[in-house]
Each structure stands twice: as structure tokens, then as C-alpha cells.
Amino acid sequence: MNIIWVLIIFVIGLIMTVKGGDMFIEAAIWIAERTGISSGIIGATIxxxxxxxxxxxxxTVASNEGFSEMAVGNVIGSYICNIAFVMGICSLIKPIKIKSHFFGIKGIMMIAYLCIFFILSKGGxxxxxxxxxxxxxxVFFIIVNIIEHKKIDRKNKKVKRGLIKKKDILINLLKFILGGFLIIYGAHILVDSGVKIANFLRIPKQxxxxxxxAIGTSLPELVTSLTAILKQRQNISLxxxxxxxxxxxxxAMGASALVxxxxxxxxxxxxxxxxxxxxxxxLIFIISGICKEKIGRFTGLLLLSSYVVYLLIIF
Structure with a gap:
């Protein structure tokens, strides 16, 4: 009976996350259209x-409680999951066109940060x-986003600021806050209930x-990316x-080390x-995006297959 209740709570968390993602993306798109901020920057920051x-x-909680392997595993696992699982599924559903000139810069930055972490980690x-x-x-990530916004802003001066109504601001602000809350709290419920299920099945912590x-905490990325793809907002997804x-x-890794x-x-x-x-x-993700200017179904299948192989290895 206890495990049944955990499964019910897990489903509730999933529903909260999905609905929250839909509301969050709608509000983010509205913000992008009304303020003139590019959808890519909205996706990369907010x-x-x-x-x-x-x-x-x-x-940070896992690290503070002395479970370093869980803290690191969650972040690295999410890194892998975000690319191989989330982008793999999204590109299989619909190929993702690369429209931003800053994709390569941010992609190299993403890989470089992983390399830096690996170098720092070599001592254990x-x-x-x-x-x-x-x-x-x-700081470098923030600087790149500021430069990107200024470059896009110079090209696109047509911003519909005169059409903004107070009612629309209130509604979309509420959607943004409520959607974010549902995503985060829903993911929290999913993780808690998921860990209980895993403990019941006696799966090791790492x-x-x-x-x-990793999959539980990557669900917000999956939901928001899928929603963005279906709403023709690929830049938000990327x-x-x-x-x-x-x-x-x-x-996340820096704060985990500090606590x-x-x-x-x-x-x-x-x-x-x-x-x-x-x-x-x-590398598969970024090289494909730079060379082909899209993440096609073949790349998506390759990423998803890699993730399945990885799961089979660690289990």
C-alpha cells in the first residue's frame, strides 16, 4: 500500500511539472515578444x-549532508541527460534548426566548463x-548573453511596447511565477518519490x-524544451x-563544493x-549543430542510443 501511494505522488509530480512547463514557456514567449529580448537569450538565462x-x-543538499557522490552524480548525470535524452527526444520529434550565431560560442563554453571541471577533479x-x-x-556566460542581446537588438528595432496592457502583464507574470513554481516543486516531488521507489528496489546511491x-531533475528541461519545440520556438529549447x-x-558544482x-x-x-x-x-551535439546548422533525427537517434548504452553500462 505504501509503494502505491508513492507511485500516485510520482504521477502528481509529473502532471505538475508538465503543466508548469506549458505555462512557463507561454509567459517566456510573451516576455520575449513584448520586450524585444530574443527567445534564445530568454531560454539561456531566465x-x-x-x-x-x-x-x-x-x-547542494546532498553535498551538505555528506553525499558527494550524489551531488556530483546528479549534475554530471543531468548534463548527459539534458543532451542525450532531452535533445535526443526533441530532435526525433522534430529536427531543430540552429538560428543563433552564438550557438557555437555557448556550445564551446559548455564543453570548456566540463573540461575545467575534469581538470580540477583529477586530484579526487x-x-x-x-x-x-x-x-x-x-560571469563569462552573462557577458556572452549581454553581447548577444545587444547584437540582436541592433538588428531588430521593432518592439511592440505600445500594445502592452496591465492585465496582460499581470496574467503573464502570474503564469511565469506559477509555472516556475509548478516545475520546481513538481520536480522535487518526482525526485523524492523516485528515491523512495529506488530505495524500495535497493538501487545503489551513485x-x-x-x-x-538526473532524469528527475532534468524533467523541467525536457518539458520546457518539448513545449518550445511544439510552439515553434527552437531557440528557447537550445x-x-x-x-x-x-x-x-x-x-551548482561550485556551490556544492562550498557547502x-x-x-x-x-x-x-x-x-x-x-x-x-x-x-x-x-561533442556530438555541438559538432552536429555547427556543421549542419541543425540537430537532425539521425543525430537525435545517435544521442538517445548513446544514453541507452550508458545506462546499460552503469547498471
Missing amino acids: ISIATTLPEFFVS LITYREGYFLIGLV VISLTLL GNILGANILNMSI SQRGLIISKQTLVLDIPMAMIVA
Whole structure:
């Protein structure tokens, strides 16, 4: 009876996350259209921050409680999941065209941050000082977004600011806040209930963090990306994934190192399997996007297949 209630709560969390994602994207699109901010930047900043909060809280709480392997596994697992699972599914449903000239820059930045984390991790420990360094890397991401916005703003001067009504502002602000809340709280419910299910099945903690926690905390990215694709807003989907992974490797990992009493301990599996896997799917994703100017169904199938192989290896 207990496991049945956990499954019911899991489904409730899933419904909350899906509905929240729909409301959140609608509000974000409205903000982009009325303010003149590009949808790619909306995806890379506001949406990325909101959808990254589950990873941030799960990893920092796990690290603070002494579970470094879960903190690292959640972020690296989410990094892999965001690209291989989320982008794989989205591109299989509908090929994603690359319209932003900054895709390559942010893609290289995403890979570079992973490389930096790997270099810092080679000693088996991320120290407090290195944690501050990782958080500081987010400054470069902010600068790139500012430059991108200014460049797009110069090309597109036609902004419909005169059509904004107070009622529309209130409605979309409410959608934005409520949608974000439903996504985050729904993901929290999914993770909690998912961990209980995993414990019932006696699955190891590191496997839980790399699979169940990673997939659970990546559900906001999946929902927002799918919704954006269906609403013909591919730039939001791409910006969301790129931004989420960059923020995960900088802020989430940096903060996790700071709240840990001994620093962030890195396992051997993370160095020899998880990070290399993250690098492989990231290279497939970025190279395909730069060379073909789209993420096609073949690339999506390749990414999704890689994720299935990875899951089979760790299990």
C-alpha cells in the first residue's frame, strides 16, 4: 500500500511539472515578444536558471549532508541527460534548426566548463577555492548573453511596447511565477518519490544520482524544451539546454563544493566513465549543430542510443 501511494505522488509530480512547463514557456514567449529580448537569450538565462534550480538544490543538499557522490552524480548525470535524452527526444520529434550565431560560442563554453571541471577533479577533490572559481565562471556566460542581446537588438528595432496592457502583464507574470513554481516543486516531488521507489528496489546511491535523480531533475528541461519545440520556438529549447548545462557545471558544482565540510569528493567512476560520456554526447551535439546548422533525427537517434548504452553500462 505504501509503494502505491508513492507511485500516485510520482504521477502528481509529473502532471505538475508538465503543466508548469506549458505555462512557463507561454509567459517566456510573451516576455520575449513584448520586450524585444530574443527567445534564445530568454531560454539561456531566465528559463535555464529556473529549470536548473532542481539540480542546484538536490546537489547542494546532498553535498551538505555528506553525499558527494550524489551531488556530483546528479549534475554530471543531468548534463548527459539534458543532451542525450532531452535533445535526443526533441530532435526525433522534430529536427531543430540552429538560428543563433552564438550557438557555437555557448556550445564551446559548455564543453570548456566540463573540461575545467575534469581538470580540477583529477586530484579526487574539488576544494573551497576551486568551488569559488567554478561559480566565478558564470560571469563569462552573462557577458556572452549581454553581447548577444545587444547584437540582436541592433538588428531588430521593432518592439511592440505600445500594445502592452496591465492585465496582460499581470496574467503573464502570474503564469511565469506559477509555472516556475509548478516545475520546481513538481520536480522535487518526482525526485523524492523516485528515491523512495529506488530505495524500495535497493538501487545503489551513485546509480540513483546518475539516473533517477538526473532524469528527475532534468524533467523541467525536457518539458520546457518539448513545449518550445511544439510552439515553434527552437531557440528557447537550445538556449535552455546550453544555459542549464553551463549553470550546472559552474554554479551548482561550485556551490556544492562550498557547502561540503570536506570539499567535493570525486569518485573514480566519475573520472573514467561519467565525464568522458558527458564529453562524447556534448561533442556530438555541438559538432552536429555547427556543421549542419541543425540537430537532425539521425543525430537525435545517435544521442538517445548513446544514453541507452550508458545506462546499460552503469547498471
